[in-house]
Amino acid sequence: xxxxxxxxxxxxxxxxxxxxxxxxxxxxxxxxxxxxxxxxxxxxxxxxxxxxxxxxxxxxxxxxxxxxxxxxxxxxxxxxxxxxxxxxxxxxxxxxxxxxxxxxxxxxxxxxxxxxxxxxxxxxxxxxxxxxxxxxxxxxxxxxxxxxxxxxxxxxxxxxxxxxxxxxxxxxxxxxxxxxxxxxxxxxxxxxxxxxxxxxxxxxxxxxxxxxxxxxxxxxxxxxxxxxxxxxxxxxxxxxxxxxxxxxxxxxxxxxxxxxxxxxxxxxxxxxxxxxxxxxxxxxxxxxxxxxxxxxxxxxxxxxxxxxxxxxxxxxxxxxxxxxxxxxxxxxxxxxxxxxxxxxxxxxxxxxxxxxxxxxxxxxxxxxxxxxxxxxxxxxxxxxxxxxxxxxxxxxxxxxx
Amino acid sequence: xxxxxxxxxxxxxxxxxxxxxxxxxxxxxxxxxxxxxxxxxxxxxxxxxxxxxxxxxxxxxxxxxxxxxxxxxxxxxxxxxxxxxxxxxxxxxxxxxxxxxxxxxxxxxxxxxxxxxxxxxxxxxxxxxxxxxxxxxxxxxxxxxxxxxxxxxxxxxxxxxxxxxxxxxxxxxxxxxxxxxxxxxxxxxxxxxxxxxxxxxxxxxxxxxxxxxxxxxxxxxxxxxxxxxxxxxxxxxxxxxxxxxxxxxxxxxxxxxxxxxxxxxxxxxxxxxxxxxxxxxxxxxxxxxxxxxxxxxxxxxxxxxxxxxxxxxxxxxxxxxxxxxxxxxxxxxxxxxxxxxxxxxxxxxxxxxxxxxxxxxxxxxxxxxxxxxxxxxxxxxxxxxxxxxxxxxxxxxxxxxxxxxxxxxxxxxxxxxxxxxxxxxxxxxxxxxxxxxxxxxxxxxxxxxxxxxxxxxxxxxxxxxxxxxxxxxxxxxxxxxxxxxxxxxxxxxxxxxxxxxxxx
Numbered sequence: 001x002x003x004x005x006x007x008x009x010x011x012x013x014x015x016x017x018x019x020x021x022x023x024x025x026x027x028x029x030x031x032x033x034x035x036x037x038x039x040x041x042x043x044x045x046x047x048x049x050x051x052x053x054x055x056x057x058x059x060x061x062x063x064x065x066x067x068x069x070x071x072x073x074x075x076x077x078x079x080x081x082x083x084x085x086x087x088x089x090x091x092x093x094x095x096x097x098x099x100x101x102x103x104x105x106x107x108x109x110x111x112x113x114x115x116x117x118x119x120x121x122x123x124x125x126x127x128x129x130x131x132x133x134x135x136x137x138x139x140x141x142x143x144x145x146x147x148x149x150x151x152x153x154x155x156x157x158x159x160x161x162x163x164x165x166x167x168x169x170x171x172x173x174x175x176x177x178x179x180x181x182x183x184x185x186x187x188x189x190x191x192x193x194x195x196x197x198x199x200x201x202x203x204x205x206x207x208x209x210x211x212x213x214x215x216x217x218x219x220x221x222x223x224x225x226x227x228x229x230x231x232x233x234x235x236x237x238x239x240x241x242x243x244x245x246x247x248x249x250x251x252x253x254x255x256x257x258x259x260x261x262x263x264x265x266x267x268x269x270x271x272x273x274x275x276x277x278x279x280x281x282x283x284x285x286x287x288x289x290x291x292x293x294x295x296x297x298x299x300x301x302x303x304x305x306x307x308x309x310x311x312x313x314x315x316x317x318x319x320x321x322x323x324x325x326x327x328x329x330x331x332x333x334x335x336x337x338x339x340x341x342x343x344x345x346x347x348x349x350x351x352x353x354x355x356x357x358x359x360x361x362x363x364x365x366x367x368x369x370x371x372x373x374x375x376x377x378x379x380x381x382x383x384x385x386x387x388x389x390x391x392x393x394x395x396x397x398x399x400x401x
Numbered sequence: 402x403x404x405x406x407x408x409x410x411x412x413x414x415x416x417x418x419x420x421x422x423x424x425x426x427x428x429x430x431x432x433x434x435x436x437x438x439x440x441x442x443x444x445x446x447x448x449x450x451x452x453x454x455x456x457x458x459x460x461x462x463x464x465x466x467x468x469x470x471x472x473x474x475x476x477x478x479x480x481x482x483x484x485x486x487x488x489x490x491x492x493x494x495x496x497x498x499x500x501x502x503x504x505x506x507x508x509x510x511x512x513x514x515x516x517x518x519x520x521x522x523x524x525x526x527x528x529x530x531x532x533x534x535x536x537x538x539x540x541x542x543x544x545x546x547x548x549x550x551x552x553x554x555x556x557x558x559x560x561x562x563x564x565x566x567x568x569x570x571x572x573x574x575x576x577x578x579x580x581x582x583x584x585x586x587x588x589x590x591x592x593x594x595x596x597x598x599x600x601x602x603x604x605x606x607x608x609x610x611x612x613x614x615x616x617x618x619x620x621x622x623x624x625x626x627x628x629x630x631x632x633x634x635x636x637x638x639x640x641x642x643x644x645x646x647x648x649x650x651x652x653x654x655x656x657x658x659x660x661x662x663x664x665x666x667x668x669x670x671x672x673x674x675x676x677x678x679x680x681x682x683x684x685x686x687x688x689x690x691x692x693x694x695x696x697x698x699x700x701x702x703x704x705x706x707x708x709x710x711x712x713x714x715x716x717x718x719x720x721x722x723x724x725x726x727x728x729x730x731x732x733x734x735x736x737x738x739x740x741x742x743x744x745x746x747x748x749x750x751x752x753x754x755x756x757x758x759x760x761x762x763x764x765x766x767x768x769x770x771x772x773x774x775x776x777x778x779x780x781x782x783x784x785x786x787x788x789x790x791x792x793x794x795x796x797x798x799x800x801x802x803x804x805x806x807x808x809x810x811x812x813x814x815x816x817x818x819x820x821x822x823x824x825x826x827x828x829x830x831x832x833x834x835x836x837x838x839x840x841x842x843x844x845x846x847x848x849x850x851x852x853x854x855x856x857x858x859x860x861x862x863x864x865x866x867x868x869x870x871x872x873x874x875x876x877x878x879x880x881x882x883x884x885x886x887x888x889x890x891x892x893x894x895x896x897x898x899x900x901x902x903x904x905x
Contacts (some may be wrong), residue, residue: 097643128624130622130627134630134631135621135627135634136655136657137630137637137649137652137656138649140634141638141649145631145635230635230636231632231635231640232639233637234635235638235639236641237734238638238643240732241734241738242728242730244730244733245799
């Protein structure tokens, strides 16, 4: 098997995912094309050598529809021979795209590929692609469908995470993200978004609230209590009858932010490294996706991490740093408890609670974040994982070379 | 044309007047064959300019012949029966000539389904004209296109609300929601209004067959409807737990049908109803309620005796489960999932926890001791806002947090299904015990009807006798014997009951 080498990681800053957000004026295909152009220029690529561009996108409809990966290839003016494919594994789509690109290289079917993702949540809102999972009565009944926020609160209830626990976690995410920006730790990957006149549109992650405190979070009402009262709490309890009632602890301040953004990871084999004189920053050790119980939905990261560790013949203690997507605070708390990982190794530069979670792109973003940090600290191994809708988890292990 | 169920004549304006004869209250094979013959006559007669459908007594008091439907046990036979009628209605609906229904008097679900295929519905606006809906939860969903045509006519939300209600709509109310198209004040005006429509609409078709009318209102994936289905799925599922399959089948039939056209929708509906007729819970509920049996003859004091014994026994079994180390939420949720009125501990509270003492035997010392310790600290039940639950002015708040200190739950908990089975078996054996003891009700079918209508025994079972019969007498007896060895003699099945069950 060939080694899948990571040459470069880039991402846009994350804009607030609403009309007043800075990236709302930028079409998602342009965000993705900027990422591709940046990979091309930073690595002096002749794009004819790129076999495939795999992009995660969770709502592939409207302006994100019709295979946005190939559309972005064309818009980036890459060579026409470069194919593009859009993939959807919900919140892990960006990481799944990286894994697919890596698999192409490992299997020898591609020499150079891009894995990444894009989501303009301000323009193609959450939930806009519908789906049988939640809408089709037979499917919703049989799978005991509840929206993700209810799952997060169910998880917190089942594993006894109090409002205090989840809020404390959120405060630390904001602090870490703020320190990371002050220290310019994202500089290697971040590419400012500029217009056709080279005027800047967005240069920093704008969702952050560094002044967040326990008091300011305490003032927020739980987001999913009303939703729960309309039947979803009962559905969760039908599936988890040991629970008396769901404690609604999650709100906008301890859940991932809705943002716009895009990211890409350039992956190739040794021949390509030699041809372009590219430094292999890391290699992909292993990756795995799993399915888990869909109503609680968000317990997959620990299972997928374990599966990836087993495939890499590694233990939890072999991993220097973890990026566990902060979809909801309780998800990370549960991940750390299940894997017995200390918070000092997890999301050391903050996460989606502070910085935001552009669904299709996040997996590729946080892979770049952990690789940059491994280099800064001169550590070796990183594990990236995300919880995934409908009860799944995806994980990837990278190792610096 | 004079058939048993239908009269048909073509008048001087070449309008076919089709009159349903009210001696045929039940829709069965004979009715359908007559109907097909009449429709074929209309379709083959090119001179006919339009059709007026009426009912000779002014009533559309039709119902399915449920006995006949239940007698069909083979899926293909059910499907063929349903689609035979449905296809005929569809044939008439798409004939291209105006079809008008005249409505007066009582109209029930099946009658409504017959008139829904007409292009124009005119009702007499008097106090006798009423549309009777009957909650489909305990029976069957519409089977000749109702789940496809009603939502297309009155909207998704309105149609689901109507099917799941016992509403009675006047002609005016029916007009308001566009269930009908016109109301007239005098009986004589009905026929004139119908002729007027036919003259002015020589070519007529349903709005759902009109390709010029494109509406996003009925698209399940419009943002409004998507949100509606997501939340309706949950609230209906939550209200029925995993029972009452017709509710799930109804919303499925509507959702699936609206993702396609009426022709496919009718097939989808027929497949759903075919499945539903074979479903064990549906059959149980219909069998127990079908025969228009009455519980009126049962004396009120007998009903009360059954009810209080049933509730106290259920509460006592809940407390015993607690003593056995089962967690309180699991016990309460098991009761709710079974569709008892409430969990056993909540029932204990509402009847005062002292009620549990009435049902204890010599092996229940720990239960008695728990009740006394709670009484000592004034946790007597709902009346003083403290029992197994904490209440605030009579409103249930949460399970008493200190209960786990008094009776710590075991580390390993049983499955919810095990808890449900024990509660159900205990309840059934309590009912059988009282059936023998009171001997006032001789007929187990009447007993079953009383149980589901008056006592609060889960409706979906069709009653205790029916449930045991459906799930297997030998199995029930064997499992009861196992329970009696572990948990006490209250699970022993009386030999007379076994005889009754076998001849039931």
